Amino acid sequence: MSRIVYVNGTYLPEGEATVSIFDRGFLMADGVYEVTTVLDGKLIDFDGHLTRLQRSLDELDIANPMSRDEWLEVHRQLVAQNGVDQGMIYLQVTRGAPGDRDFIFPDPETTTPTVVLFTQSNPTLIDSPKAAKGIKVITIDDIRWGRRDIKTVQLLYPSMGKMMAIKAGADDAWLTQDGEVTEGTSNNAYIIKNGRIITRALSNDILHGITRAAVLRFAREAQMPVEERSFTVDEAKTADEAFVTSASTFVMPVVEIDGARLGEGKPGPMALRLREIYIEESRKAAV
Numbered sequence: 001m002s003r004i005v006y007v008n009g010t011y012l013p014e015g016e017a018t019v020s021i022f023d024r025g026f027l028m029a030d031g032v033y034e035v036t037t038v039l040d041g042k043l044i045d046f047d048g049h050l051t052r053l054q055r056s057l058d059e060l061d062i063a064n065p066m067s068r069d070e071w072l073e074v075h076r077q078l079v080a081q082n083g084v085d086q087g088m089i090y091l092q093v094t095r096g097a098p099g100d101r102d103f104i105f106p107d108p109e110t111t112t113p114t115v116v117l118f119t120q121s122n123p124t125l126i127d128s129p130k131a132a133k134g135i136k137v138i139t140i141d142d143i144r145w146g147r148r149d150i151k152t153v154q155l156l157y158p159s160m161g162k163m164m165a166i167k168a169g170a171d172d173a174w175l176t177q178d179g180e181v182t183e184g185t186s187n188n189a190y191i192i193k194n195g196r197i198i199t200r201a202l203s204n205d206i207l208h209g210i211t212r213a214a215v216l217r218f219a220r221e222a223q224m225p226v227e228e229r230s231f232t233v234d235e236a237k238t239a240d241e242a243f244v245t246s247a248s249t250f251v252m253p254v255v256e257i258d259g260a261r262l263g264e265g266k267p268g269p270m271a272l273r274l275r276e277i278y279i280e281e282s283r284k285a286a287v
């Protein structure tokens with residue numbers, strides 16, 4: 001069945017949706033995005049994603065083309081029109097399509113942002129076979145640019161990282177800088193040692209994950225100690241447990257880092273508990 005997608009104010013079948021070849025998102029990766037989880041046909045952490053969208057747009061000097069309520073309406077329309085129960089909504093805003101290719105930003109009076117949204121269903125979001133088994137990660141150099149806090153559509157290196165992981169027989173890659181883990185290719189990274197959850201502090205080095213914020217809040221509420229600090233690959237390899245978080249994976253246990261098995265090589269109890277709490281609490285608060 002063809003999906004209904006949203007492009008610049010219009011809902012239409014995916015096969016009829018078009019964007020200009022001069023769009024700066026296409027030519028220069030001059031755009032930002034958000035991925036919001038859909039659970040039971042409702043949106044998880046919608047306001048968190050919109051707040052981060054606003055911040056990303058502000059950092060790049062792109063005007064937000066819609067109000068919160070307009071964004072919410074488009075999200076809800078797409079969920080309804082596509083009958084999404086479990087999955088996600090992808091949202092992208094670019095600086096738009098001026099007539100020519102030019103490094104200089106176009107005049108925002110004449111070039112308005114391009115807005116695209118579409119849904120993706122994922123029936124195994126909750127009952128994820130990967131979450132039951134845990135994932136294996138390799139570590140690779142973090143050679144991305146210095147503003148990883150802005151959620152831009154420059155995703156070539158994260159894609160290459162995932163391909164390197166698959167080639168090495170793993171599932172994903174953790175990125176490292178000066179021997180310390182920054183984050184995963186498309187998720188935030190955590191280790192657990194002696195009952196303490198350790199994850200890199202917020203800075204321009206990592207994306208400020210919406211799932212990260214929720215999981216750390218739930219962990220603290222459940223009296224699980226949290227340390228927001230950098231950790232090395234060596235420390236990670238000898239951790240008791242590890243996991244990653246993102247809107248599309250929730251809390252995903254990690255069972256192997258660069259070939260070193262963690263604990264018994266199975267998802268750890270704290271990671272599994274956090275996954276349960278996250279799903280339960282997010283379900284309750286979904287809009």
Ligand code: PDD
Pocket residue numbers: 035183184185186187188206207208209210211212245246247248
């Ligand atoms: N990725 N770090 C990076 C580099 C990411 O790309 C993501 C999200 C995260 C987690 O952020 P959040 O919890 O807000 O989803 C951290 C999305 C899911 C993606 O690109 O598909």
